[in-house]
Amino acid sequence: xxxxxxxxxxxxxxxxxxxxxxxxxxxxxxxxxxxxxxxxxxxxxxxxxxxxxxxxxxxxxxxxxxxxxxxxxxxxxxxxxxxxxxxxxxxxxxxxxxxxxxxxxxxxxxxxxxxxxxxxxxxxxxxxxxxxxxxxxxxxxxxxxxxxxxxxxxxxxxxxxxxxxxxxxxxxxxxxxxxxxxxxxxxxxxxxxxxxxxxxxxxxxxxxxxxxxxxxxxxxxxxxxxxxxxxxxxxxxxxxxxxxxxxxxxxxxxxxxxxxxxxxxxxxxxxxxxxxxxxxxxxxxxxxxxxxxxxxxxxxxxxxxxxxxxxxxxxxxxxxxxxxxxxxxxxxxxxxxxxxxxxxxxxxxxxxxxxxxxxxxxxxxxxxxxxxxxxxxxxxxxxxxxxxxxxxxxxxxxxxxxxxxxxxxxxxxxxxxxxxxxxxxxxxxxxxxxxxxxxxxxxxxxxxxxxxx
Ligand SMILES: O=P(O)(O)OC[C@H]1O[C@](O)(CO)[C@@H](O)[C@@H]1O
Numbered sequence: 001x002x003x004x005x006x007x008x009x010x011x012x013x014x015x016x017x018x019x020x021x022x023x024x025x026x027x028x029x030x031x032x033x034x035x036x037x038x039x040x041x042x043x044x045x046x047x048x049x050x051x052x053x054x055x056x057x058x059x060x061x062x063x064x065x066x067x068x069x070x071x072x073x074x075x076x077x078x079x080x081x082x083x084x085x086x087x088x089x090x091x092x093x094x095x096x097x098x099x100x101x102x103x104x105x106x107x108x109x110x111x112x113x114x115x116x117x118x119x120x121x122x123x124x125x126x127x128x129x130x131x132x133x134x135x136x137x138x139x140x141x142x143x144x145x146x147x148x149x150x151x152x153x154x155x156x157x158x159x160x161x162x163x164x165x166x167x168x169x170x171x172x173x174x175x176x177x178x179x180x181x182x183x184x185x186x187x188x189x190x191x192x193x194x195x196x197x198x199x200x201x202x203x204x205x206x207x208x209x210x211x212x213x214x215x216x217x218x219x220x221x222x223x224x225x226x227x228x229x230x231x232x233x234x235x236x237x238x239x240x241x242x243x244x245x246x247x248x249x250x251x252x253x254x255x256x257x258x259x260x261x262x263x264x265x266x267x268x269x270x271x272x273x274x275x276x277x278x279x280x281x282x283x284x285x286x287x288x289x290x291x292x293x294x295x296x297x298x299x300x301x302x303x304x305x306x307x308x309x310x311x312x313x314x315x316x317x318x319x320x321x322x323x324x325x326x327x328x329x330x331x332x333x334x335x336x337x338x339x340x341x342x343x344x345x346x347x348x349x350x351x352x353x354x355x356x357x358x359x360x361x362x363x364x365x366x367x368x369x370x371x372x373x374x375x376x377x378x379x380x381x382x383x384x385x386x387x388x389x390x391x392x393x394x395x396x397x398x399x400x401x402x403x404x405x406x407x408x409x410x411x412x413x414x415x416x417x418x419x420x421x422x423x424x425x426x427x428x429x430x431x432x433x434x435x436x437x438x439x440x441x442x443x444x445x446x447x448x449x450x451x452x453x
Contacts, residue, residue, distance in 0.1 A: 014370060014380040015256070017263055017325075023256050026410075027245035030255040033409035034241040034248075037402075042409050044416030049202030050401055054210055054232035054394070062226055065212055068175060068195060069219030075173065076137040077109055080127070080157055081217045082116035083141035084149045087177075089286055090209025090397070091217035093279040097388055098223050101276065112221050115157060116140075116150030124153060128160055136161065137173035139220070141213055143199045145183020148428070154185075177212050204416055206287045207401055210394070224390045231394025238395075239402040250399055253327075253381065254406035257299060260325045260379055261411075267300045267324040269317065271309075273366050274331055276388060278305050281329075284400055291408050291415035298411065307365050318376045325379040329396070330366060332386045334359045 015023075036042035037051055072079050081091055095112055104111045115127055138161060140154045161170040176189035180198045189196045197212035199205075208214065210232050215225045237243075239250035246252070257268060268288070270281045281303040292298035302324075304313050317324060340361075342354040353361060370380050383399075385392040408415025429437035 014374045014382070015260070015325075016374050016377065017265065017379045018259055022259055023252070024245070026255040026259060027251070030251045030406060030410060031241055031245060033254070033406045034239075034251055034402075036409055037405045038241055043414035047202055047204045047207070047416035048405075049200045050204075050207035050210070051405070052236065053200075053203065054229050054236050054398060057210070057229050062215070062229065065197070065215050065225065066219050069216060072137045072139075072173075072175075072220045073110055073222065075135060077134045078111045078113060078131060078136040079217075079220050080131070080136060080138045081112060081114050081141065082138060082150045082154050082157065083114075083177075083213075084117045084147055085286055085290075086205025086208055087141040087143060087147075087150065087213055088114060088117050089206075089279065089283040090214040093283040093397075094209070094214065094218045094223060094228065094390075094393055095221040096279040097276045097393055098390065099221050110137075110220065112217065116142075116147075116153035119149055119152065124156055128156065131157075131160060137175075139175050139177065139217055140185060141177040141217075142183070142185050143179055143205050143208070143213075145178045145185030145187075148425070151184065175216065177216060204418075206283075206290055207416075209283065209397055227390035228394040228397075231391035231396075232398035233394075235395040235398040235402070239399060249383075250402040250406055253383075253399075253403040254410055256381060257325070257327075258407060258410045261299050264323060265299075265325040265379060267302060269302045269304055269313075269324055269326045271304045271306050271326055271328045271369075273306050273328070273362050274334075274388070275305050275308070277329055277331075278303070280393075280396070281305075283397075287400060287404050288407075290418045290421070291404050292411055292413060294413050294417075294420060297413060306369060307362075310365075310369060317373060317378060322377045325381070326373055327381040327383065328366070328370065330382055330384045331388050332384055335387065 033042070037048060040048055081088060083091075092114060099112075100106065100108065113127065113130070115124065138154065138157050140150065142150050145151075158170070158174065161173060164170075165173070171193055174192070174194050175197065176185055176194045177197045177199060178185040178189065180186070180201070186196075188194075197216060199208055199211055199213055203211055205213075210229060215228075218228065219225045239248055241248075241251075243251075245255075260268075270284050272278070272281060285301045285303050288299065289301045293300075304317075317326070338358045340350065340353045340356050340358065342351060370382070374380050383396070385396060405415055426437065426440050430440040
């Protein structure tokens with residue numbers, strides 16, 4: 001088996017703040033954490049379904065997802081993916097990475113748009129306005145089935161679709177992805193006879209991209225889900241605890257970032273040099289911050305798109321508090337070729353680059369950034385993908401999931417819960433007078449200090 005994602009062989013030189021020996025010294029403990037995932041005797045053990053999910057996905061299930069996707073591709077000009085957090089970011093990550101950046105403007109169909117990931121009235125108005133008169137479908141994704149943001153968006157979009165094509169036809173253009181037995185979305189889907197896909201009980205939202213949660217929207221966007229799963233399955237094998245520590249990318253990454261955390265590098269910046277990776281980073285941000293940020297511990301996760309953000313965050317990264325390290329996702333070969341043309345007048349002074357590929361210039365920017373940041377005491381981990389395609393993206397997603405589980409155990413937290421997310425929800429429900437939450441209403445005195453409404 002070919003393992004295509006590699007952590008840079010010069011990684012230990014670029015850590016600067018610590019040595020290879022320091023990381024290798026954690027091999028035994030890291031492997032123990034990886035085994036805890038495999039044996040299922042660690043914290044959050046009821047949520048380990050993602051661990052062997054890629055290798056257990058059956059062809060028949062993928063074919064069924066593909067069939068549903070094909071019917072949406074044929075029938076719809078626009079498909080709205082409704083969801084938030086882990087019920088949306090994975091799909092958006094893969095679709096943004098692999099679809100043409102200007103597909104919608106080139107009239108490629110269906111256009112995939114998103115809703116339910118915010119509570120903006122203006123966003124919903126503009127979305128409804130855009131959908132007016134178009135053939136559209138809705139994929140509504142929520143494991144709990146009760147999350148306010150997607151439930152609200154779905155209620156509005158469902159009405160628009162029913163008003164436009166009638167209730168019976170609307171039923172054929174709505175799919176629910178949710179729990180097999182519980183939650184408002186499950187009940188609604190049964191009542192309305194929607195086609196439904198199940199999110200397994202033992203897979204939490206942020207670990208669900210390789211289940212129907214991610215696979216259905218990704219297939220609707222015309223992306224090969226079998227290749228995605230093939231990549232993830234190979235990475236499942238490559239990160240098993242049987243693989244020696246120094247060849248095991250998930251163990252190496254988990255161990256390195258935890259050692260950096262211990263020496264005061266409290267912030268991890270995930271950087272890319274290709275805007276197509278922006279949502280992969282957003283997905284990673286949720287994965288690691290919800291998994292590790294608890295008990296007053298955990299690395300703070302931040303995302304930058306380079307070179308864009310070198311012209312904004314670059315200053316901070318180079319010279320502010322030395323509490324950051326950087327993980328760079330690098331794509332070895334781009335899909336297309338663009339060369340800098342020769343200009344006889346050279347008014348812009350760029351002829352020194354003529355004949356060079358744009359990617360070569362980008363790679364020099366990447367190397368220059370790595371050298372500058374390492375010299376500025378920002379340790380640098382590089383994750384290299386040979387190219388941006390379904391297979392390597394499948395590898396990358398699984399790699400991050402596996403490393404996240406290991407890393408959470410190294411930090412001695414439960415990487416599979418998110419109790420802190422409930423606090424804002426409780427206050428919001430109380431403020432909105434949701435039945436059952438009245439007693440939690442923040443006191444008027446505190447409210448008057450905080451809010452002006
Ligand atoms: O799929 P659901 O239940 O709507 O949850 C969406 C997201 O909300 C959270 O529960 C809290 O942010 C995440 O863990 C999850 O990914």
